[in-house]
Amino acid sequence: MDTSVVDQTKLETFVMRAIDDLSAGYGGVMVSLGSKLGLYKAMAGAGPISPKELAAETGCAERYLREWLNAQAAGGYVVYHAVSNTYELSPEQAMVLADEDSPVYIPNAWKVPASMWFDEEKALEAFRTGKGVAWGDHHGRLHCGVAAFYRNAYRKSLVPEWLPALEGVVKQLDAGIDVADIGCGHGHSSVLMAQAFPNSRFHGFDTHSASIEEARRNAEDAGVAAQVGFHKANAVDYPGKNYGLICFFDCLHDMGNPVAAARHAVEALAPDGTVMLVEPYANDRVEDNNSPVARLYYAASTTLCCAHSLSEGGHLVLGAQAGEARLREVFQKAGFRHFRRAAETPFNLILEARR
The missing domain is CATH 1.10.10.10 (Winged helix-like DNA-binding domain superfamily/Winged helix DNA-binding domain)
Known part of the structure; x- marks a missing residue:
């Protein structure tokens, strides 16, 4: 040059x-x-x-x-x-x-870039071919790192902040409803809700067998195994009807067909049910996502989120910086009429959808 x-x-x-x-x-x-x-x-x-x-x-x-x-x-x-x-x-x-119980504890998060380095050859092949890489095909540090890192963030915010931001949901949970936790991973979100709402029943679903096994151990250790069940299933065919609450914790953007996942949620919800969608924080325009957090999310999205979505067919590859407008469009296409931002943090958008 x-x-x-x-x-x-x-x-x-x-x-x-x-x-x-x-x-x-x-x-x-x-x-x-x-x-x-x-x-x-x-x-x-x-x-x-x-x-x-x-x-x-x-x-x-x-x-x-x-x-x-x-x-x-x-x-x-x-x-x-x-x-x-x-x-x-x-x-x-x-x-x-x-x-290790602090909401800002960071060492576990370093397992994620370690897994990205371990999987570099898979990423190179994916770039060259356009094929996907499924979540379960990544190095084991990824699953452990993501679960441990998000556990503390959810522990700080899920029960005291995010659920109360949803209209009428805490009252329903106190009375007792069935809750579906889609893409539950190691089950920390389900366990936290079960501990807070003993009258409700929680059903975690994930496609990764090793994570389901770990989720069951976590429920046993927390003493809520009788209240929480974990099963291998994907977001478009998990069993059950009349769920009072369906949760997607940082996972919808990873799915190969998020519209189909949202459509199945419509069918599985109770008439007065709610979907809680927790997604990485993002503005709607690329030029407004210029920060260390956005850079981190875009990088993870490149090798993890988009890769998994493509492994499931890639009907709509949202990526980890989809933004509220694109997420709203997904739920409107699926048949939801109510969609709003209930809360936000520097790292997450908490969105509410109802039929």
Whole structure:
């Protein structure tokens, strides 16, 4: 290329942007190591700590810890005290890195890009052929990472915020209704609702057998197995009628035929039933989706969401940044007359549909 047309200032700025991203990728490996070795947990609430003290606390080698701690300090993931040559995890950093029940706990999320790297050859083949890659054909880190990451977000918002935003649904759940959780994955959403609404019955459906097995274990561990059932089925032929609530948690955009899924929901709903659609946050126009969150979603959509939709025939490949207008169109085509945005977060749209 003709380098005479290159603006050196713009070049240097973009190179540093690319280096920032590369640094973040390296940092993700450090986060995973820190989580799996219990380093963040050992630092949480401990105050300033030296590499030697952290080594004694965790049973890890001091020299490795010193380098790891310096990487964390360089990235702003721990605080370095130069006078005492010690390192400290602030309360805010601990919420993100050490508290596994925190809604902002991030280490599990790094399993997703790890799976994307493991599956690079599949992605290359999909790009070249246009074929899909089914959810179950990805590396196992994907399923575990997505389930663990979303579990905490749902725990924070599903029962206290999202369900109350739906018209009359909490009252119905308290009285007792049947609920279908479509694309339930590891079942965390069903389990959370079952714990909050003991009079209702919950039915989780997913096409991934390993996830269904894990969901059943999660229900047993939570003590709600008698109230929650999980079954292998897809979004267009799961059994049951007269559901008071049908939920799609971050999954409709992955489906090969979302209109057919919405149409089956129309048929399976009770006359006064509601669909709760939780989707990744997105504006309707590409130029308005210019943020780190949108970039993350578009990247995941490229190798995961669109790939699965194409593996199911790809009748309508929504992708993870569909936006409210396209989702509304899906439900209108399926026969829903009521569709509204009930709530939103920086990461999700919570939408309500009724017949």
